[in-house]
Amino acid sequence: MTHTEPVNKTLDDWISHETIPFSLDSRPDFKAAVDKVIAALGDSVELLGFGEALHGGEELLILRNQLFQRLVETHSYSAIAIESSFPKGRLVNDYVLGRGPASYDEVKDTGFSHTFGKVEANRELVEWMRQYNTDPAHPVKLQFYGFDSPTDTTHTDSPRHTLEVALDYLGSIDSAAGQEYRNRIEAVIGADADWENPAAIMDPTKGIGQSDSAKALRVETEELIAELLVRRPELVAKSDKASYQEALLFAVETRQLLHYHAVLAIAAKNRQARLLSIRDAIMAENLSYIVSREKVRGKVMAFAHNSHLKRGRIQWQLGDENLIWWAVGSHLNEIFGQRYAVIGSGLGESPANGIGQPETGTLEARLTAAPGPGRFIPTHLGQGLSAEEIAALPVRSGSTRNGSYLEQFRAQSFTDYDYLAVIDTVTYSRGWPSLEDWGASSSQ
Numbered sequence: 001m002t003h004t005e006p007v008n009k010t011l012d013d014w015i016s017h018e019t020i021p022f023s024l025d026s027r028p029d030f031k032a033a034v035d036k037v038i039a040a041l042g043d044s045v046e047l048l049g050f051g052e053a054l055h056g057g058e059e060l061l062i063l064r065n066q067l068f069q070r071l072v073e074t075h076s077y078s079a080i081a082i083e084s085s086f087p088k089g090r091l092v093n094d095y096v097l098g099r100g101p102a103s104y105d106e107v108k109d110t111g112f113s114h115t116f117g118k119v120e121a122n123r124e125l126v127e128w129m130r131q132y133n134t135d136p137a138h139p140v141k142l143q144f145y146g147f148d149s150p151t152d153t154t155h156t157d158s159p160r161h162t163l164e165v166a167l168d169y170l171g172s173i174d175s176a177a178g179q180e181y182r183n184r185i186e187a188v189i190g191a192d193a194d195w196e197n198p199a200a201i202m203d204p205t206k207g208i209g210q211s212d213s214a215k216a217l218r219v220e221t222e223e224l225i226a227e228l229l230v231r232r233p234e235l236v237a238k239s240d241k242a243s244y245q246e247a248l249l250f251a252v253e254t255r256q257l258l259h260y261h262a263v264l265a266i267a268a269k270n271r272q273a274r275l276l277s278i279r280d281a282i283m284a285e286n287l288s289y290i291v292s293r294e295k296v297r298g299k300v301m302a303f304a305h306n307s308h309l310k311r312g313r314i315q316w317q318l319g320d321e322n323l324i325w326w327a328v329g330s331h332l333n334e335i336f337g338q339r340y341a342v343i344g345s346g347l348g349e350s351p352a353n354g355i356g357q358p359e360t361g362t363l364e365a366r367l368t369a370a371p372g373p374g375r376f377i378p379t380h381l382g383q384g385l386s387a388e389e390i391a392a393l394p395v396r397s398g399s400t401r402n403g404s405y406l407e408q409f410r411a412q413s414f415t416d417y418d419y420l421a422v423i424d425t426v427t428y429s430r431g432w433p434s435l436e437d438w439g440a441s442s443s444q
Contacts, residue, residue: 011366011389018378021371024062024423030374034070037376037419041341046299047291048077049329049342051306051417054405055114056353056435057426060345061121063374064303069128071301072142078298079290080125081145083305085113086253086286087161089146096129096144113148120430140297145290147302149282150253151260151275154201158192159217159261162254166224169247173238181224188216200264204271209261218258225251242293249289256282272318277325280308284331291336304328306344306407310416316406329416343376344417346409352428353435354401362396363409364422373424379414390414401435 022033041048050067052060071077081089091111094100101107104126108117116122129142150157163185171178190213200207208214228235228248236244260278263271283304291300307314308328316323332340348368349357358364367375390411399405413420428435 009385011363011385011393014385015366015370015377019367019370020376022374022376023372024059024066024374027066030066031070031074033376034067035074037343037378038071038075040378041418042338044338045341046295046339047287047302047332047336047341048299049302049304049309049332049340050421051304051309051342051344051407053306053345053347053407053426054350054353054399054402055305056402056404056429056432057345057347057350058121058429059423059426060347061119061429063345063421063423065121065125065128068125068301068303071299072132076298077301078140079143079145079294079300080129080303081147081287081290081300082116082122082303083114083148083283083308084116084146085148085150085157086146087150087157087165087250088113089144092126092146093144096126097133097141098130113146113152115432118431118433123431143294143297145286147283147286147290147304149260149279149286150257151279151282153276155196155198156200156260156264157257158189158195159221159254159257160189160192160195162250162257163189163221163224165250166228166247166254169239169243170224170227170235173235177227181220181227185217185220185224188213188220195261204265204267207261207265209258209263209265211265214258214261214265218255218262221251221254221258225255245289245293249286253282253286256285272321273323273325276314276316276323280314280326280328281331283308283328284335287328287332288335305404309342310344310407310413311342312412312416341418342416343419343421344407344409344413346420346422347426348422348424350399350402350426350428353405353426354399355405355426356397358396359394361394363393363413363420364396367409367420367422368424372422375422377420377422379417379420 020033020036022030024030050064068080088111091107095104095107104123111117126144129144132138133141150162167178167182170181194208197206228251260275263274287302294300302309310327311329311333312327313324314327329342346364348364349355367377393411395410396408398408
């Protein structure tokens with residue numbers, strides 16, 4: 001991406017000279033701001049991450065929707081991938097492409113994880129994409145993806161769901177081979193409820209990933225992957241490259257999911273951090289696949305919590321444990337280099353989410369004092385500032401109601417993100433359950 005030499009001497013100089021103000025209520029104003037950001041990032045970017053400071057911020061979702069629309073209209077973006085189940089996202093994409101379900105209500109529960117389908121801004125995003133695709137003037141059809149792993153901090157999927165995709169593909173080309181693998185897998189996979197027992201998240205004795213049948217399933221999954229790999233030329237010739245790559249990815253994702261289940265069933269000191277690191281690594285692999293799949297159509301925007309998309313490590317205090325692991329963005333930085341860029345978001349206040357005004361001297365306080373009500377600012381132009389001044393930045397207080405507000409700005413934000421997007425005020429997302437139902441225990 002194109003970076004000019006920093007000319008700012010202090011944080012206040014940086015903010016004064018480099019802030020790009022915008023308003024979500026003024027589309028020409030917002031479009032011009034986005035165009036300036038994209039031009040500065042450069043043509044090499046193939047995957048643009050946009051992070052949300054917390055789950056439950058309405059204006060952050062509106063900003064995401066408007067940003068994606070502008071990227072599609074002007075900057076050759078063809079897909080969005082959000083922090084929702086990768087396997088389930090196929091259902092939403094079918095709807096976006098005008099096939100399968102006839103209404104959004106038919107996919108809002110089955111096509112999303114984390115209850116994200118209930119969020120009205122997600123409905124609006126999906127409906128806009130579907131409407132865009134119906135216009136014959138748009139030959140490149142937009143694609144919707146989830147990129148989250150089939151795991152979470154509260155539950156984990158059965159491997160059956162990902163295996164079915166690979167088995168169905170193989171069976172559609174070679175029914176005998178497909179049925180043979182299906183029979184072998186059915187003999188050892190067991191009941192979905194045993195794999196999906198939520199008690200296993202905190203109690204390794206409730207996990208089944210170290211059982212004899214689970215180990216046998218790992219062997220059968222490796223055999224299925226090998227079958228797909230050694231027959232690649234034949235299978236691609238009898239189907240198409242995209243279908244083959246999708247089936248192979250789902251088989252490989254099953255391997256990773258079974259590894260997750262194996263760790264889930266071990267009582268180890270670093271168990272939780274290991275589980276979270278596996279999740280982020282899977283998310284990165286999913287995004288890598290999505291970018292490769294979209295390469296002939298366009299670029300990809302990824303949307304997730306700031307903590308996932310930033311470069312560097314995540315730190316999360318869980319009870320007495322200080323968990324540290326590599327974020328999705330750190331993997332993407334290694335995979336894509338300058339082809340990956342990321343915008344981290346922040347906010348001034350959000351009474352609905354239990355967030356008061358930022359304390360004096362914090363980066364959020366300084367940025368929201370600049371013209372707004374929203375603004376983009378490039379972090380690389382702040383890296384020439386005094387290291388002492390950046391290191392001395394105080395970190396604003398968190399939320400009293402929303403447990404997902406974990407990524408306040410700090411010195412590391414200058415290297416974690418390429419740009420910051422900051423909004424004065426954020427309300428609570430339309431459609432989600434009340435914070436009393438989920439906020440205190442929510443995670444990234």
